[in-house]
Amino acid sequence: xxxxxxxxxxxxxNGLTVGxxxxxxxxGYTMVYGVLTMINFAHGEIFMMGAYIGLFSLNRxxxxxxxxxxxxxxxxxxxxxxxxxxALTGVTIERLAYRPLRRAARLAPLISAIGIxxxxxxxxxxxxxxxxxxxxxxxxxxxxxxxxxxxAVIGVLEDFGGVQVKTYPGIFTxxxxxxxxxxxxxxxxxxxxxxxxxxxxxxxxxxxxxxxKAMRAVSEDKDVAALMGINxxxxxxxxxxxxxxxxxxxxxxxxxxxxxxxNTMGFVPGIKAFTAAVLGGIGNIPGAMLGGYTLxxxxxxGIQFLPAIYKDVVAFGLLVLILIFKPTGILGEALTEKKx
Amino acid sequence: xxxxxxxxxxxxxxxxLLLAACGGNTTDTxxTxxTxxTxxTxxTxxTxxTxxTxDEMxxxxxxxxxxxxxxxxxxxxxxxxxxxxxxxxxxxxVNGVELAIEDFGGELMGFPIIVEAGDDGCEGAPAVTVAEQxxxxxxxxxxxGPMCSGSVFPASDxxxxxxxxxxxxxxxxxxxxxxxxxxxxxxxxNDDLQAEVTAGFLAEDKGxxxxxxxxxxxxxxxxxAQAISDKFEAGGGTVTAFEGITRGETDYxxxxxxxxxxxxEAVYFGGMDAExxxxxxxxxxxxxxxxxxxxxxxxxxxTFIDASxxxxxxxxxxxxxxxxxxxxxxxATRFAEKYGDPVAYGPGSYDSATIILxxxxxxxxxxxxxxxxxxxxxxxxxxxxxxYEGVTGALQFTxxxxxxxxxxxxxxxxxxxxxxxxxxxxxx
Numbered sequence: 001x002x003x004x005x006x007x008x009x010x011x012x013x014n015g016l017t018v019g020x021x022x023x024x025x026x027x028g029y030t031m032v033y034g035v036l037t038m039i040n041f042a043h044g045e046i047f048m049m050g051a052y053i054g055l056f057s058l059n060r061x062x063x064x065x066x067x068x069x070x071x072x073x074x075x076x077x078x079x080x081x082x083x084x085x086x087a088l089t090g091v092t093i094e095r096l097a098y099r100p101l102r103r104a105a106r107l108a109p110l111i112s113a114i115g116i117x118x119x120x121x122x123x124x125x126x127x128x129x130x131x132x133x134x135x136x137x138x139x140x141x142x143x144x145x146x147x148x149x150x151x152a153v154i155g156v157l158e159d160f161g162g163v164q165v166k167t168y169p170g171i172f173t174x175x176x177x178x179x180x181x182x183x184x185x186x187x188x189x190x191x192x193x194x195x196x197x198x199x200x201x202x203x204x205x206x207x208x209x210x211x212x213k214a215m216r217a218v219s220e221d222k223d224v225a226a227l228m229g230i231n232x233x234x235x236x237x238x239x240x241x242x243x244x245x246x247x248x249x250x251x252x253x254x255x256x257x258x259x260x261x262x263n264t265m266g267f268v269p270g271i272k273a274f275t276a277a278v279l280g281g282i283g284n285i286p287g288a289m290l291g292g293y294t295l296x297x298x299x300x301x302g303i304q305f306l307p308a309i310y311k312d313v314v315a316f317g318l319l320v321l322i323l324i325f326k327p328t329g330i331l332g333e334a335l336t337e338k339k340x
Numbered sequence: 341x342x343x344x345x346x347x348x349x350x351x352x353x354x355x356x357l358l359l360a361a362c363g364g365n366t367t368d369t370x371x372t373x374x375t376x377x378t379x380x381t382x383x384t385x386x387t388x389x390t391x392x393t394x395d396e397m398x399x400x401x402x403x404x405x406x407x408x409x410x411x412x413x414x415x416x417x418x419x420x421x422x423x424x425x426x427x428x429x430x431x432x433x434v435n436g437v438e439l440a441i442e443d444f445g446g447e448l449m450g451f452p453i454i455v456e457a458g459d460d461g462c463e464g465a466p467a468v469t470v471a472e473q474x475x476x477x478x479x480x481x482x483x484x485g486p487m488c489s490g491s492v493f494p495a496s497d498x499x500x501x502x503x504x505x506x507x508x509x510x511x512x513x514x515x516x517x518x519x520x521x522x523x524x525x526x527x528x529x530n531d532d533l534q535a536e537v538t539a540g541f542l543a544e545d546k547g548x549x550x551x552x553x554x555x556x557x558x559x560x561x562x563x564x565a566q567a568i569s570d571k572f573e574a575g576g577g578t579v580t581a582f583e584g585i586t587r588g589e590t591d592y593x594x595x596x597x598x599x600x601x602x603x604x605e606a607v608y609f610g611g612m613d614a615e616x617x618x619x620x621x622x623x624x625x626x627x628x629x630x631x632x633x634x635x636x637x638x639x640x641x642x643t644f645i646d647a648s649x650x651x652x653x654x655x656x657x658x659x660x661x662x663x664x665x666x667x668x669x670x671x672a673t674r675f676a677e678k679y680g681d682p683v684a685y686g687p688g689s690y691d692s693a694t695i696i697l698x699x700x701x702x703x704x705x706x707x708x709x710x711x712x713x714x715x716x717x718x719x720x721x722x723x724x725x726x727x728y729e730g731v732t733g734a735l736q737f738t739x740x741x742x743x744x745x746x747x748x749x750x751x752x753x754x755x756x757x758x759x760x761x762x763x764x765x766x767x768x
Contacts, residue, residue, distance in 0.1 A: 007597060010626075011594060014591070014593040014594045015594065018591045021591070121424075125423065125424075163427045163428040164428050164643065165425075165613075165614055165617075165642075165643050169649075170649030170650055174621070174624045174625040183626065183627045185625050254590060258590045258591065258618060258621070258622075259617070259618075259647060259648070259649045260590070260617060262425055263424075264424050264425045264588065268586070268589050269590075300594040300597075303594055303598060307583060307584070308583035308585065309557060309583070309584035311586070311594065
C-alpha cells in the first residue's frame with residue numbers, strides 16, 4: 001500500500017479531535033482517583049448531563065431571542081450553563097452517593113457509582129413520563145395540580161429529556177479551509193483550541209493555586225492534609241466540581257459540533273476516557289491529557305493499516321502493551337501501599 | 341486445592357438446583373394431574389373414542405395447548421428495547437399492541453387480554469433471557485417482536501423450541517426466515533428485496549459505478565450492507581470500501597476518511613438512524629458531495645433528518661410497505677390521540693397483535709371444565725393460512741413466514757421530509 005500523506009494528515013486531525021474529548025473526560029476520572037482512589041463510573045453520565053443542561057439553556061436563549069441578537073454570547077452562556085450543571089451534578093453525587101461510603105469497603109463506592117450511572121441515564125429518559133405521572137396525581141378524585149400546570153410542566157420536562165435523541169441547533173456549519181491539501185473544518189479548530197486552553201488552565205490551577213496545592217496534599221495523604229488544616233471534604237467537593245465541569249464542557253462541545261445527544265451518550269466516551277486515564281497513569285493530571293491524545297491517535301493510525309472494525313482492538317492492544325511494560329501508565333508513579 | 345473445593349461446591353449447588361427444578365416440575369405436573377384427572381381420563385377416552393366415532397373428537401395438537409383457567413388473563417407479549425437508545429421504538433410497539441387489544445375488545449371468549457412487555461435492549465443476550473421468560477410463562481399466547489434482527493436471531497431459537505408463535509414487525513435480515521421455523525412470521529420485507537431495489541436504483545437511475553459501504557456491525561446493518569455489496573457488484577459496479585463503525589460513538593471521521601479515500605460516487609450505510617445522522621453530517625464535513633443511501637433503519641424524520649443538522653437533505657432510504665392498507669389514516673389519528681404519532685413499528689405491531697388475536701379466536705375452544713384452550717400448532721397454521729387486511733396493508737404469509745406480497749419504496753429527503761421517488765412491487 002502506498003503511503004498517502006494527505007490521508008495521514010487528515011487522520012491526525014481526526015485523532016486529535018477525538019483525543020480532546022477523551023482527555024477532557026479522562027481528567028475527571030484521574031482527579032477523582034487522585035483524591036479518593038476510587039473510579040467514578042458515573043463520570044460518563046455527568047458528561048451527558050452537561051450536554052442536556054447546555055441544550056436546555058440554549059433552547060431558552062433561542063426562545064428569548066438572545067441567540068438571534070448575539071450568538072456568541074449565547075454560545076458562551078451555553079457552555080457555562082452546561083459546565084455549571086455538570087459541576088452541580090458531580091458535587092451532588094459525591095455528597096449523596098460517595099461521601100457516606102467513604103469509610104466503607106473499597107467496592108461499595110464503586111457499586112454506588114455504577115448505580116448512579118444507571119440512575120442518571122434512566123432519569124433523563126423517563127423524566128417527561130415521570131412528570132406526567134406526578135402531575136396526574138389525584139386525591140379523592142380531584143387533581144392536585146391545576147389543569148394548566150400539567151401541560152406547562154410536561155412541556156418543560158420534554159424539552160429537557162425523554163426517550164428521543166435530542167438535537168442541538170446546527171450552529172457550526174461544515175465550512176472550513178484547506179491546510180495544504182487537507183480540508184479542516186472550523187469546528188475542529190475550535191474544539192482543539194477550547195480543549196487545549198482549558199487543559200493548560202487546569203494545569204496552572206493545580207500547579208500554582210492554593211486549591212491546587214490542597215488537592216495535591218489530599219491526594220498524597222488525607223489524614224496528614226487534615227492535620228495541616230486542610231478541609232478535606234471541601235477539597236474533595238471542589239475536585240468533583242472541577243472534574244465535572246470539564247466533563248460538562250466536553251458534553252456541550254459534543255452537542256454543538258456533533259449535534260446529537262441522547263441519554264446513553266456517556267457510556268462509550270466514559271469507557272474510552274477511563275482507558276485514557278489508565279493509559280496516562282491514573283491519578284496523574286498531565287497523564288490523563290497525554291493518555292487521551294495517545295488513545296485518539298492510536299485509534300486513527302491503527303485503522304489506516306487495518307479494517308476499521310479493528311479500531312478498538314488497536315487502541316486497547318496499545319493499552320495492554322503499555323501496562324505490561326509500565327504497569328502504572330505512561331506518566332504514573334508507583335503507588336504507595338496506602339494509596340492502593 | 342481451594343479452587344477445586346469451590347468447583348466441587350458449585351457443581352454440587354448446580355446439581356441441587358437442577359434437582360429442585362425437576363422436583364418442582366414433577367410436583368407441578370402432579371398438581372395438574374390431580375386437578376385435571378378428568379383431563380387425563382379424557383385423553384384415554386379420546387384414544388378409545390377414535391376407534392368408535394373417529395372424526396367427532398379433535399386431533400391432539402402436535403405442539404400442545406395454551407390453557408387458561410376461568411378468570412386467568414391471556415398475555416400478548418412484546419419483546420423490544422424499552423430502555424436505552426432505541427426505547428422510543430420499543431414503546432411504539434407496546435402502544436401498537438395495546439391499541440390492537442383495545443380494538444379487539446379487550447377479551448377473548450370472556451378471558452381478558454393484557455400486554456406483557458420485556459426489555460431486550462435490541463441485543464441478542466437479553467432477548468434470549470426475555471424469550472426464556474416468555475416461553476416459560478404458560479399464559480403467553482404469542483410474542484410481538486423482537487424488534488432487531490440481532491435479537492430475533494437467537495431468541496427465535498427459544499420460541500421455536502417452545503412452540504411459541506412470534507411475529508416481528510421490524511426484523512428484516514434475510515437469515516431470520518431462512519431456517520424453516522414454523523412459529524415465526526414477519527410483517528416486513530426481507531433485506532434481499534431492499535438490497536435489490538437499492539442496487540438497481542443506484543446503478544440504473546443514478547448511474548453510480550463506485551460505492552463505498554459502511555455498516556454498524558449489527559446482524560441487521562452488516563447483513564443488509566453485505567446484500568447491497570453483492571447485488572451492486574453483480575450489477576457491474578465496484579465496491580470501493582466495506583467498513584464497520586461502532587454504535588454509540590459520535591466521531592466517525594476516522595472511518596469516513598478511510599471510506600472516502602477510495603473516492604466513491606455514493607456511500608451506503610447499513611444501520612440505524614442515530615448513526616446515520618452522524619455519518620451524513622460528518623461525510624459532508626469531510627467534503628463528500630455524492631449520494632448517501634440507507635435502509636429502513638434510517639427512515640425516521642426526527643432521528644435522522646432533524647438530527648443531521650440539515651446534512652441529510654438529498655439522502656435516500658428504502659422502506660418496505662404493503663399495498664392495500666385499510667383505514668390507515670383514521671387509525672393513525674386514533675393512535676396519535678392516545679400516544680402521539682407512531683414512530684416506526686407501531687402500525688406493524690398493531691397488525692401483528694391483531695393477526696394473533698384473530699387466529700386465536702378461530703382455533704380457541706372451551707373444554708369441559710370451562711378452561712380456554714388454544715392449540716399451538718393450529719394457531720400458527722391459522723396465522724399462515726388467513727389473509728389479513730390491516731393498517732400496514734394486505735398481509736399474507738408464505739411457508740417461511742415471509743410476506744407473499746410486498747413493495748419496496750425509495751424515498752429521498754427533500755425539504756426536510758421523505759418524498760417517495762420510486763416503488764418496486766414483489767410477489768403476485
